[in-house]
Amino acid sequence: MENKNEYVRGFWAEGVPFIWMSGIAALILISLIAGLLILVLASGLAQFWASDLAKISLSDGSYMLGIIEKEEKTSEQNRILVRIGNRDVNGLDFKWVEASKISKIEYPPTASVVERDEYGPMYGFITSLNVGETVVPSTNAGFENIMRAEIDAAREKGEKMKKLQLILDTDKKEITALEVRIRKLEDGENAGTPEALLQKADLEKRRVEMLEAFGTVLTSAEKEIETLRVDSDSPEIQVLLAGGEKPSLKLKKIVAIHSPNSMGVFNKSALYARNVAKFVWDWPRESNTEGGVFPAIFGTILMVFIMVITCTPLGIMTALYMNEYARHGFVLSALRLAVNNLAGVPSIVFGIFGLGFFVYIIGGNIDAMFFADKLPEPTFGTGGILWASLTLALLTVPVVVVSTIEGLSSVPRANREGALALGSSKFQMLWNVVLPNAMPGILTGIILAVSRAAGEVAPLMITGVVKLVSSLPVDSAWPYFHLDRKFMHLGFHIYDVGFQSPNVEAAKPMVYTTTALLLLIVVSLNATAIILRNKLRKKYAGSAL
C-alpha cells in the first residue's frame, strides 16, 4: 500500500501526464504538416504522369475514350468519373458513367493524347496526316516519326513568325514615336521658332533615314510572315474521336502528341521529366489552367528579392536606433509596442495603404514629373511589381526589426566594451563588432520575412498582381528592369486557377502543382538563408566565452 502511494505521487510529481500531453500535441502538429505536404505533393506531382487512356465500351454499343479519374461505390449506385477531354466537341471535360452500363474496358495502344494550344487535351485515334494534297494514313510505316517532324517544323515556323512580328512591331513603334515628336514640335508652344524648326528638320531627317533603312527590311519581313503563315496553315492531322467525329487539327496548334497505352515506364518517366520542365519554363495557356507558370515563378522570386533588399536595411537601421541610440523611456516603449503590433495588422490593410501611398501619391507624382507625355495613361501611377514589393517590405519590416533587436542584445557586453576600450567610437564599435555578431539574428529575421512575404496574396491583389502578363518585369529591352510592370505571382495563381477559372475541376491538379512549387521556392529561399546563418554562427561560436 505504501509502495503504491509512492508510485502515484511519483507519477504526478514527474508530470507523466503532462509529458504525454505535450508529446501528443507535437505529434498532432507534425502529422498536420506531413498530411498537408503529402496531399499537396502527391496530387501535384501526379499530374505530370501520363495516365492510360481507357476505351470504355457501353452496353448500348457506343464507347468512350478517356482517363478514369475515380470510382465511387455507394449502396445506391456504382459509378466512375471519366475525363473525356475534347472540350470543343463535348462541351465538358468530365463525365460520370454508371458501372452497370459498362460492357468492357480496354486500353488500345493507338489511342493518343493530343496537347494543343486551345480547348485542353484531345483524346482520340489519329487516322492520317494531311500536308496540302498528300494524305499519309497512320497505318504507314514510320508514321509517328514523320508526324513528329512535321509538328516540330510547324511550331518552328510559328515561333519564327512571332519573332519577325516582334521585330516589325518594335521598328514600327520607333518610327511612330519619331512622328509623334515631330507633330508635337509642329503644334507645340514653340512652333515656328528657329530652334523648333531646326529640331524638326533634324527629326525629319532621321525619320527618312529610318524609313529607308527599315523599308526594305519591313517589306521583306512582312512577305516572309505571309509565306510562313500560308505554309504552316496547311499541315493537319485527322483524329477519330469516341463520338465518331473526325475533326482536323492544324499542326501549328499542337503542343505534343503521345500514346500513353503503348508507352513503357521508361518513356513515361521521360515524358514526366519533359512535362515538369515545361511546367516550370513555359507560359500559361487556356486562362492559366494549362501550360507552365514561368512568369509567376519569376514574379514571385523577383518580388521577394526586391522586398528583401528594401526591408532589410530599413529594419536594421530602425533596430539599431531603437536598441543602441534611443533613450530609454516612454517613447521607446511605445515604439517597441507599435512595432510588435504592426505585425498583427491584417495584410489587406497594408495593401490598401500601399495602394493609396505608393501607387496614387508617389506613383502619381512620379508620373506627373517624369512621364507627363504619356498621361493620362499611368506608368508608375498604377499597380506594379515595385509598389507590391514595397508594400510587402512594410508588412515584413517589423519582423526584421524584432529579430535584429534580439540579435543586437545577444552580442556579449564583453565584446562591446573591448571595442570601446580600444578607443573605437560607438559607431565604429557597432559597425565592426556588434553588427557582424548580430548577423545570425538579422538573417533569422530575413528568413521569417521571406516566409511571410512569399505566401502573402491579399495586399498584392490591389498593388500590382494580375492574372496574366504579356511580358516579364525584366527583359532585354532598355532599361532592362521594368519595375512599373504588373506581374504574376504563384500565390495569386493558386487563387485564380482554383477559384476564378471557368473549369475548376480540370484545373485542380494545377492548383496542387502550383502550391507544391510555391512551397518548394519558399523552402529553398529559406534553406539558403539558414545555411548562411549556420556558417556565420560557426564563425562567431565561442565569442560568448
Next chain:
Amino acid sequence: MSTMEQTVNEIDTVAVIARNVNFFYGETQALFDININIKPKQITAFIGPSGCGKSTLLRCFNRMNEVILGTKIKGDILIHGTDVYKEGTRLETLRKRVGMVFQKSNPFPMTIYDNIAFGPRMRGLKDKTKLDEIVERSLKQSDLWQEVKERLNRSAMDLSGGQQQRLCIARTLANEPEIILMDEPASALDPISTSKIEETIQELRNYYTIVIVTHNLQQAARCSDHTAFFYLGRLVEMDATARIFQNPSQKRTEDYISGKFG
C-alpha cells in the same frame, strides 16, 4: 608648497591622480572620497574583498563606467595632468592613452591579425607595412608571437584561454597606451596560463604604467611595486607592496592580508 606648485610637481612624477572621487550607481554610492596617486612606469595593484570598489575606480580612469546607464561621478581624475572628465574630452583619445584588459578574455570573432590591428585601424591607419609592424611588435611584447606567427589569419576564437588573454594584452599594446588597466586579468585562467600572464606583465613594467586589480594576494605581492587596499568603497591604505604585506599601518589591512576576512 602651494597647491599649484604641488600640482605641477605631481604631473611630472604621477601618472594618474584621483582627487575626492565619489562614484554612484544610481542612488548607491560605490566610492567614497578616493584620493590616490599612481606612479608612472610602475605596477600598482588594487586589492580588497569583492564589492570594495577597486574595479569601479579602475573603470573611472578610462571612463568605461559610462557604458552603464545611470552612473555618476564627482571629483577629478587627471591622467598625466589632463582632466579626463573635462567637457569636450574625446573618449576615443582617452581610451587610446589608457588601455584596458578585462577579466574575461574578449577577442573579437575575427582573425588574430585583425584583432591586433583593430585599434590602429579605428584611428584610420591603413598602411599595410605599418600595420604589419604594429602586429608583430605587439605580439612579441605580449609573448605570443612565437605561438601564432604562422597563423595570423586564423580566427582568434581558436586560441586557448591564456593565449586569448595575451592576445587581448597585445591588442591593447598595439594602441601604444601610456597606462594599461588590468581588471583581474588572470582570474579565469589556469595556473600555467596565469604565470605566463604574470611574466608578460613583468616584461612590460619598465615601459608602461600598469594598474592591476586582483583577488589573488600572492599575485599582488609577486608582481606589483605598490599596493592599494580598498574596503567598502574607501581607500584604506596605499604603500610600497613590501610594506603592505609585511608591516601594514592599518589593522584592517593586516586582517585582510592574514586572511581574517575576505
